[in-house]
Amino acid sequence: MSSSGATLLQLTAELVDIPSVSHHEDGVATFVAGALGDADHLVTTRIGNNVVSRTSLDRSRRLLIAGHLDTVPPNGNERAVLDDDRCAGLGSADMKGGVAVMIELAKRAVAPVVDLTYVWYACEEVDQRYSGLIEIERAEAYLLVADAAVLAEPTSGVVEAGCQGVLRIAVRLGGERAHTARSWMGVNAIHRLGLLLDLVDGFDARMPKLDGCEYRESLQAVRVDGGVANNVVPDEVRLVLNHRYAPDRTKDQAFEAICELLSPVIDKELGDQVDLEDFSLAAAPNLDDPLLAALVAASGSAPRGKLGWTDVSYFSARGVPAANFGPGNPQLSHTAGEWIGRDDLELVLASFEKLVSNQP
Amino acid sequence: MSSSGATLLQLTAELVDIPSVSHHEDGVATFVAGALGDADHLVTTRIGNNVVSRTSLDRSRRLLIAGHLDTVPPNGNERAVLDDDRCAGLGSADMKGGVAVMIELAKRAVAPVVDLTYVWYACEEVDQRYSGLIEIERAEAYLLVADAAVLAEPTSGVVEAGCQGVLRIAVRLGGERAHTARSWMGVNAIHRLGLLLDLVDGFDARMPKLDGCEYRESLQAVRVDGGVANNVVPDEVRLVLNHRYAPDRTKDQAFEAICELLSPVIDKELGDQVDLEDFSLAAAPNLDDPLLAALVAASGSAPRGKLGWTDVSYFSARGVPAANFGPGNPQLSHTAGEWIGRDDLELVLASFEKLVSNQP
Numbered sequence: 001m002s003s004s005g006a007t008l009l010q011l012t013a014e015l016v017d018i019p020s021v022s023h024h025e026d027g028v029a030t031f032v033a034g035a036l037g038d039a040d041h042l043v044t045t046r047i048g049n050n051v052v053s054r055t056s057l058d059r060s061r062r063l064l065i066a067g068h069l070d071t072v073p074p075n076g077n078e079r080a081v082l083d084d085d086r087c088a089g090l091g092s093a094d095m096k097g098g099v100a101v102m103i104e105l106a107k108r109a110v111a112p113v114v115d116l117t118y119v120w121y122a123c124e125e126v127d128q129r130y131s132g133l134i135e136i137e138r139a140e141a142y143l144l145v146a147d148a149a150v151l152a153e154p155t156s157g158v159v160e161a162g163c164q165g166v167l168r169i170a171v172r173l174g175g176e177r178a179h180t181a182r183s184w185m186g187v188n189a190i191h192r193l194g195l196l197l198d199l200v201d202g203f204d205a206r207m208p209k210l211d212g213c214e215y216r217e218s219l220q221a222v223r224v225d226g227g228v229a230n231n232v233v234p235d236e237v238r239l240v241l242n243h244r245y246a247p248d249r250t251k252d253q254a255f256e257a258i259c260e261l262l263s264p265v266i267d268k269e270l271g272d273q274v275d276l277e278d279f280s281l282a283a284a285p286n287l288d289d290p291l292l293a294a295l296v297a298a299s300g301s302a303p304r305g306k307l308g309w310t311d312v313s314y315f316s317a318r319g320v321p322a323a324n325f326g327p328g329n330p331q332l333s334h335t336a337g338e339w340i341g342r343d344d345l346e347l348v349l350a351s352f353e354k355l356v357s358n359q360p
Numbered sequence: 361m362s363s364s365g366a367t368l369l370q371l372t373a374e375l376v377d378i379p380s381v382s383h384h385e386d387g388v389a390t391f392v393a394g395a396l397g398d399a400d401h402l403v404t405t406r407i408g409n410n411v412v413s414r415t416s417l418d419r420s421r422r423l424l425i426a427g428h429l430d431t432v433p434p435n436g437n438e439r440a441v442l443d444d445d446r447c448a449g450l451g452s453a454d455m456k457g458g459v460a461v462m463i464e465l466a467k468r469a470v471a472p473v474v475d476l477t478y479v480w481y482a483c484e485e486v487d488q489r490y491s492g493l494i495e496i497e498r499a500e501a502y503l504l505v506a507d508a509a510v511l512a513e514p515t516s517g518v519v520e521a522g523c524q525g526v527l528r529i530a531v532r533l534g535g536e537r538a539h540t541a542r543s544w545m546g547v548n549a550i551h552r553l554g555l556l557l558d559l560v561d562g563f564d565a566r567m568p569k570l571d572g573c574e575y576r577e578s579l580q581a582v583r584v585d586g587g588v589a590n591n592v593v594p595d596e597v598r599l600v601l602n603h604r605y606a607p608d609r610t611k612d613q614a615f616e617a618i619c620e621l622l623s624p625v626i627d628k629e630l631g632d633q634v635d636l637e638d639f640s641l642a643a644a645p646n647l648d649d650p651l652l653a654a655l656v657a658a659s660g661s662a663p664r665g666k667l668g669w670t671d672v673s674y675f676s677a678r679g680v681p682a683a684n685f686g687p688g689n690p691q692l693s694h695t696a697g698e699w700i701g702r703d704d705l706e707l708v709l710a711s712f713e714k715l716v717s718n719q720p
Contacts, residue, residue, distance in 0.1 A: 089518035103692030150513060165543065168590055180602040181668035182691070183523065183578040190581035192598075194557025201551040218543040222590050228601055230528055239550075242540040242590055308541035331542070 001322030008100050008345035009087050011035075015096035016080035016089040022070040023130070025049035025122040028099075029069060032120050035103050041110045045143060049122035050132040052143045053106055055077065055115050055237040061324030063291050063356070064146035065105070066311065067098045067153070067326070068124030068132070075336040088339035093328030097340035101327060101349045105356075112356035114291070117146055124311065126281070133314050148291035149315040151239035154340075157347045159296045161213045161305035161323050163313050165251055167243040169258055171196065174271030175235040186233035187270065190226050191217040193237050196265045197221060202239065203261065208246045212303035215246035219258065240277075244307060247282035255279075280309045283316030285323070292323050298355040299325060325351070368460050368516065368705035369447050371395075373451035375456035376449035377583045382430040383490070385482040388459075389429060392480050395463050401470045403445065405503060409482035410492040412503045413466055415475050421477040423504035423716070425465070426671065427445075427458045427513070427686070428484030428492070428595030435696040448699035453688030458512035458699035459688060465716075472716035476508055486642070508651035509675040514688030514700075516521055517707045518658045520666035521573045521683050523673050525611055525642030527603040531556065535595040537588065546593035547630065550586050553597050556625045557581060560601065563621065564597050568606045571629050571647035573665035575606035579618065588647035600637075604667060607642035640669050643676030645683070652683050658715040659685060685711070 020028040029049045036044055036053055044053040049069065071091035080089040087097070091141055099120060104116050121132030128134070153160075173193055178186025203219040219241060226237030245254035255276050259266075266272045286292055287303060296303050306312065306324050315322035327344040380388040389409045396404055397411055409429065429692070431451035440449040459480060466478050468595075481492030488494070496503055513520075533553055538546025552654040563579040579601060586597030607616035615636050626632045646652055647663060656663050666672065666684050675682035687704040 166591075179668065180578060180580045180582065181604050183580045185691075188561070188580055190584050191557055191561040193584070194554050194561055197551055197554025198558065201548070201554055219542060220540045220543045220548055220593055222540065222592065222594060223587030224550050224553070224597060225587075227585075227600065230600065231526075232582065233580055238586065239585060240590065244541050274603050279624050308539065331539075331545075 004349060005342040005346040008104060008349060009082065009342045011094060011100040012087045012097045012340060012345065013082045014079035015099055016087065016092050019078065020070050020091070021073050022123050022126040025069040029120065029122070032099065032103060034071070034342060035320065036106055039107060042106060045140065048135050049141045050136050051120040052136060053118045054143070056291045057115050059113065059115040061147045061291060062117060062145070064117040064119060064144065064149040065102055066119040066121065066149060066151050067095055067102050068122070069120050070122055070125050072125050072334050076334050077338065086339050086341045088337070090338065092340045093154045093338045094333035095153055095326060095328065096326045097345055098326035101345055101352065102152055104349055105352045108353065109356050114356060116356060117143065119144070132207040133311060138298060145230065146320055148289050149320050149322040151310050151312055151322065151324045152326035153310050154326050154330045154333060155324050156329050157327060157344055157351065158301045159299050159301065159323050159325045161211060161285030161287055161303045162247045162283045162316070163306040163308065163310050164217070164244040164246055165216055165254060166280045166309050167245065167251060167255055167258070167276060168278040169208065169241040169243060169255070170275045170277045171241065171262065172241040172273040173237050174235065175233065176250040177235045178233040180231045183233050188233045190234050192265065193239065196239065196262060199261055199265060206246060208248050210246070210248055210305070211285040212286050213303055215305040216307055217246055218244045224321060246284060246285045249282070251279045251281060256335055281313050281317055283313045283322065287338065288322035289321035292321055294358065295355055296323060297321060298351045300351070364464070364709060365702040365706040368464060368709060369442065369702045371460040371463060372447045372452060372457045372705065373440035373442045373698060375459055376447065376452050379438065380429050380431055380451070381433050382483050382486040385429040389480065389482070392429070392459065392463060396466055399467060402466060405500065407499045407562045408492065408495050410496050411480040412496060413478045415472060417475050419473065419475040421507045421651060422477060422505070424477040424479060424504065424509040425462055426479040426481065426509060426511050427455055427462050428482070429459060429480050430482055430485050432485050432694050437696050437698065444508060446699050446701045448697070450698065452700045453514045453698045454693035455513055455686060455688065457688045457705055458514065458686040461705055461712065464514055464709055465712050468713065469716050473714060473718065477503065478714065479504070493671060502632050506680055508649050509680050509682035510655060511670050511672055511682065512686035513670050514683045514686050514690045514693060515684045516689050517659065517687060517704055517711065518661045519659050519663040519683050519685045520619040520647030521571060521663045522607045522643040522646055522676070523668065523670050524575055524577070524604040524606055525614060526640040527605065527611060527615055527618070527636060528638040529601040529603060529615070530635045530637045531599040531601060531622065532633040533597050535593065537595045538593040540591045540593055543593050548593045549597040550594050552625065553599065556599065556622060559621055559625060566606060568608050568667065569647040570606070570608055573645050573663055574668055575665040576605055578604045605642060607644045609642070611639045641673050641677055643673045643682065646681035649681035652681055653711060654718065655683060655715055658711045660711070
């Protein structure tokens with residue numbers, strides 16, 4: 001093992017030990033700014049609990065690398081547990097390991113072949129309106145200008161391209177009330193839900209390949225709620241669906257497809273409704289972008305599609321091709337047993353160093 | 361029209377105009393006791409908001425006629441609206457019309473061929489533990505002794521025999537949590553509900569005939585609730601079922617039948633559970649009882665099975681054959697437009713008078 005692995009693991013542990021649940025990133029932002037020291041090749045700006053650090057080498061292209069500083073609330077895992085090979089603890093994988101890699105890269109890459117912007121930001125784990133990216137954009141939008149962006153979210157050191165979009169769809173099924181002793185005089189909205197759930201469960205997930213990456217859509221019922229009283233045939237039930245759609249569709253096309261799927265059950269005369277309550281846009285993989293193509297090459301692994309949603313969508317929506325690439329197993333995110341491995345940290349740092357040393 | 365119809369309609373209107381939502385029957389109990397006056401042939405006892413009035417003629421049989429004094433909460437229908445043919449207003453059908461018939465019968469039947477007990481009681485429309493019948497039983501159990509009982513609940517002047525039992529069954533379906541972007545790693549409890557609801561909706565209702573009365577069972581989902589968060593495959597959903605079962609089954613047999621119906625979906629390894637949360641016993645029609653047979657004859661109509669639940673069950677569980685027979689359309693109970701007709705009041709009073717004049 002090289003010493004960089006030990007350094008990164010130690011740095012991750014220090015970061016885990018600074019509590020930074022969303023909206024409380026002050027301490028960790030101060031730590032990050034301090035860790036950069038007085039490096040001559042960087043200009044560092046703090047905006048709220050966000051830290052932006054940039055080179056200004058007049059390179060033809062600028063790469064932005066972003067990582068969030070906040071964590072979800074603790075789950076008995078507040079303190080870092082460190083051994084030679086791994087660091088466990090809240091946010092270790094999602095994504096203080098990535099933050100550590102970014103700090104180390106920022107210190108080491110004094111003469112990169114592309115200009116670099118590092119963005120450590122607050123409030124990624126909560127409603128998007130609190131996002132540190134939006135706070136920076138409002139204060140100093142030029143700080144986010146770049147030709148491509150990488151989110152150092154946990155991807156186990158594989159480039160995860162683009163991201164799937166998310167729709168939150170509220171379905172309301174109606175019925176007609178009746179006494180349960182004379183149930184045939186009513187229409188039971190909860191019974192009607194059975195047919196609707198069968199359609200949802202039978203959703204034929206598309207798996208399109210885009211730029212060589214497969215996306216796997218999903219449709220999941222995530223909340224249900226209905227009923228009037230124990231002796232009343234209920235006339236209303238509410239179901240919330242979560243739909244992940246691949247980036248070859250617009251949000252409107254994705255919503256239309258779900259409405260079509262549900263249409264055999266939907267009966268407007270019973271007051272049924274299907275509403276798009278919230279959405280996050282999908283982002284195309286954009287792997288033909290030279291910086292992202294170089295990132296894939298530097299990673300040494302075939303890219304794959306990102307099935308979850310990340311701030312790749314934020315940059316993509318602003319015309320900046322973006323991908324996810326960072327240390328840590330994404331499936332450990334938000335679990336009590338979250339941890340990150342030394343190998344992974346080292347691999348991702350080495351890939352970034354390679355990327356910024358070779359002309360794309 | 362005889363004058364008795366006008367009297368009964370007027371009396372019903374007076375009763376409607378005395379508010380008596382459950383737990384607030386003091387005024388109406390006082391009115392009933394007062395309306396009986398100082399009749400020599402009756403001994404009247406008041407216990408709480410309940411009034412019991414009895415003849416003591418040493419007849420070989422005693423018939424008990426019961427009616428509740430309480431109503432459900434008002435729905436813009438607090439005041440009686442009276443015309444020549446009907447009285448509308450809160451509780452008119454359920455069951456101040458029946459209370460009026462009982463008062464009139466008690467005054468008129470000075471020399472019945474059977475001894476008579478009239479029970480006007482409180483708190484029928486709320487949880488059974490508040491029932492005035494239980495309050496009377498605890499204070500003076502002998503007041504409820506009888507060979508047969510009639511509940512003067514609204515039945516449109518037809519004997520409704522026995523009553524169906526009610527089970528409240530709570531079903532808990534389990535699953536395995538996962539992120540919705542990787543939904544195939546979990547088991548969606550709400551999706552599993554689809555299959556369960558299909559079984560519930562496909563319930564093949566038994567319609568057994570007992571003593572010539574048909575009972576029609578039902579199984580209805582009345583409440584549903586589940587979900588963790590908008591991006592989490594849910595691992596739990598709760599469903600409440602209301603089952604009405606015919607009196608040819610015990611509650612245990614009825615519960616067993618539902619467990620059997622649901623068994624194709626129930627998976628104990630996923631933590632599924634089916635629990636009997638509450639029940640009200642069914643009551644057999646008992647139309648071979650001489651007093652109830654005489655009631656059917658006096659009513660002039662073929663009897664039918666009672667599909668809802670009434671305090672017939674209370675008497676039946678204590679070995680007293682009981683049936684429902686009273687004025688008013690049961691389907692108007694608890695509706696804002698509730699009303700009762702003069703014809704109905706008259707018919708039921710006449711049937712009772714016939715019954716108590718002829719040796720059974």
